[in-house]
Amino acid sequence: MVSMPDRASKPAYDVVIIGGAIMGSSAAWFLTDNADFDGSVLVIERDPTYQACSTAHTNSCMRQQFSTELNIRISQFAADFVKNLREYMGGDARVPEMGIQNYGYMYLADTEEFAGALREAQKVQLAAGAGTRLLTPEEITAEYPFYAVGDIVLGSINTVDEGYWDGGTVFDWFRRSARERGVEYIHGEVVAMTRSAAGDRVTHVTLANGETVACGQVVNATGPRAARTAAMAGIDLPVEPRKRFTWIFKAEKPLDRDLPLTIDPSGVHVRQDGPDTYLAGCKPDPDPAVDPTDFAMDHGIWEALVWPILAARIPRFEAIRVVTEWAGHYAYNTLDQNAVIGPHPQIGNFHFLNGFSGHGLQQSPAMGRAMAEFLTHGEYRSLDLSPFHYGRVARGEPIIERAVI
Ligand SMILES: Cc1cc2nc3c(=O)[nH]c(=O)nc-3n(C[C@H](O)[C@H](O)[C@H](O)COP(=O)(O)OP(=O)(O)OC[C@H]3O[C@@H](n4cnc5c(N)ncnc54)[C@H](O)[C@@H]3O)c2cc1C
Numbered sequence: 249m250v251s252m253p254d255r256a257s258k259p260a261y262d263v264v265i266i267g268g269a270i271m272g273s274s275a276a277w278f279l280t281d282n283a284d285f286d287g288s289v290l291v292i293e294r295d296p297t298y299q300a301c302s303t304a305h306t307n308s309c310m311r312q313q314f315s316t317e318l319n320i321r322i323s324q325f326a327a328d329f330v331k332n333l334r335e336y337m338g339g340d341a342r343v344p345e346m347g348i349q350n351y352g353y354m355y356l357a358d359t360e361e362f363a364g365a366l367r368e369a370q371k372v373q374l375a376a377g378a379g380t381r382l383l384t385p386e387e388i389t390a391e392y393p394f395y396a397v398g399d400i401v402l403g404s405i406n407t408v409d410e411g412y413w414d415g416g417t418v419f420d421w422f423r424r425s426a427r428e429r430g431v432e433y434i435h436g437e438v439v440a441m442t443r444s445a446a447g448d449r450v451t452h453v454t455l456a457n458g459e460t461v462a463c464g465q466v467v468n469a470t471g472p473r474a475a476r477t478a479a480m481a482g483i484d485l486p487v488e489p490r491k492r493f494t495w496i497f498k499a500e501k502p503l504d505r506d507l508p509l510t511i512d513p514s515g516v517h518v519r520q521d522g523p524d525t526y527l528a529g530c531k532p533d534p535d536p537a538v539d540p541t542d543f544a545m546d547h548g549i550w551e552a553l554v555w556p557i558l559a560a561r562i563p564r565f566e567a568i569r570v571v572t573e574w575a576g577h578y579a580y581n582t583l584d585q586n587a588v589i590g591p592h593p594q595i596g597n598f599h600f601l602n603g604f605s606g607h608g609l610q611q612s613p614a615m616g617r618a619m620a621e622f623l624t625h626g627e628y629r630s631l632d633l634s635p636f637h638y639g640r641v642a643r644g645e646p647i648i649e650r651a652v653i
Contacts, residue, residue, distance in 0.1 A: 252296045252435040260462035262287030263623055264453055265469055266438045266477055269303040270609060271601045272469030273422035274616025280429035285624040294437035302471045305576020307494060307529055308415040309509050310610035311353045312378035312406055315369040315650040320376040321631055322614040327409035329613035330418060337425055346414060351520055352407040354508035356400050363402035365650050370404060379408035394503050394562050405508060415609045441480040449597045450481050465623055467599045472540050472577040474602040481595055487603045488537035490580035494529045495550055496521055500567035516557045517653060525571060528554055543575045578605050584646030589615055590622060590637040600638055606653045
């Protein structure tokens with residue numbers, strides 16, 4: 249539990265960030281790190297335990313195997329940021345040296361159509377400097393003899409800056425360093441917003457305790473609750489909480505080498521966790537929007553679906569035992585499962601930091617940096633994220649990202 253006061257110390261802030269998990273904290277931290285920004289920042293967080301947020305339920309991996317260049321570039325910055333966290337944090341000796349467990353993601357295609365999509369994506373990835381390799385079933389067996397590949401047409405893997413990273417530690421340091429640099433965090437739930445008479449700005453946010461805080465700019469970093477928050481300003485946002493299940497299991501016969509984050513054609517994924525433990529995940533079918541307080545686990549799905557798929561793909565997983573399991577929520581962008589960032593076209597001081605679906609943890613450094621740039625300069629300076637602006641949502645024009653997990 250992070251101790252946070254219940255009230256803001258001032259009546260007005262230059263930037264009010266709603267939601268203080270990894271996205272809100274990244275934006276706050278990058279503001280403090282921007283030499284041209286000298287404003288005041290308030291982060292309002294409804295749950296200082298962070299137990300219910302997506303960040304607490306993540307699988308904490310990063311990949312460059314996306315099909316759009318911008319998503320690849322975003323993850324490349326994540327890799328650089330994580331590997332150089334201490335330097336980014338000003339050389340602070342308290343910040344741990346971090347790395348990435350580069351076992352890669354192994355996409356397995358069981359149809360020519362899917363193999364074709366992997367080939368196309370590899371071209372984009374190589375052009376962006378990623379190290380993606382395509383493997384025939386024979387090549388997969390030579391490197392990873394534990395897979396059953398009888399039905400597999402093609403594999404795709406990248407073992408450079410792709411795999412597990414410690415997102416929890418990066419989140420802790422975003423928050424800790426932001427607070428040390430003057431960002432104020434309070435415990436509170438934003439329940440309403442007031443717009444100017446012309447309707448083109450949010451002037452105040454109102455908390456559940458009745459307090460109102462005036463804002464120069466307001467940032468929606470509320471994860472699966474993002475649509476509720478946007479609605480407070482009269483904005484429609486197609487983001488909903490969708491359940492995702494995770495199991496940690498122990499194998500009686502552990503594999504001889506780290507298991508890549510394997511994307512089975514069925515959609516079930518599995519990766520190395522500890523030395524003899526593994527992490528598996530999947531989505532429910534059907535996959536409805538759920539209440540953000542609904543964390544009920546579907547206990548049947550492991551026996552009925554996940555275990556049989558794992559044992560068929562990796563026969564050594566015939567004898568495995570679940571150690572722990574949880575349900576978490578994606579902030580699922582129903583338009584295209586991609587980020588929505590930037591200002592609202594009409595309510596210009598309302599900024600989105602939403603819709604990251606299953607890849608927000610790795611996007612948090614680039615998104616936070618971009619948000620800080622936009623709030624400070626009114627434009628992006630390092631990576632132009634304007635394709636992710638709300639305009640495409642309003643027009644109903646999805647960004648087609650084929651590599652969605
Ligand atoms: C099972 C699972 C596996 C995942 N695996 C990966 C992965 O391997 N790699 C990856 O990159 N991403 C992964 N993700 C996605 C990633 O975890 C999320 O995209 C990321 O954590 C989103 O962070 P956030 O700060 O936007 O949202 P959250 O972590 O949900 O934070 C939102 C915060 O806003 C607060 N809040 C909400 N409403 C209000 C309000 N009205 N007032 C004040 N505060 C409010 C909440 O309390 C919460 O703390 C996974 C997600 C899940 C669920």
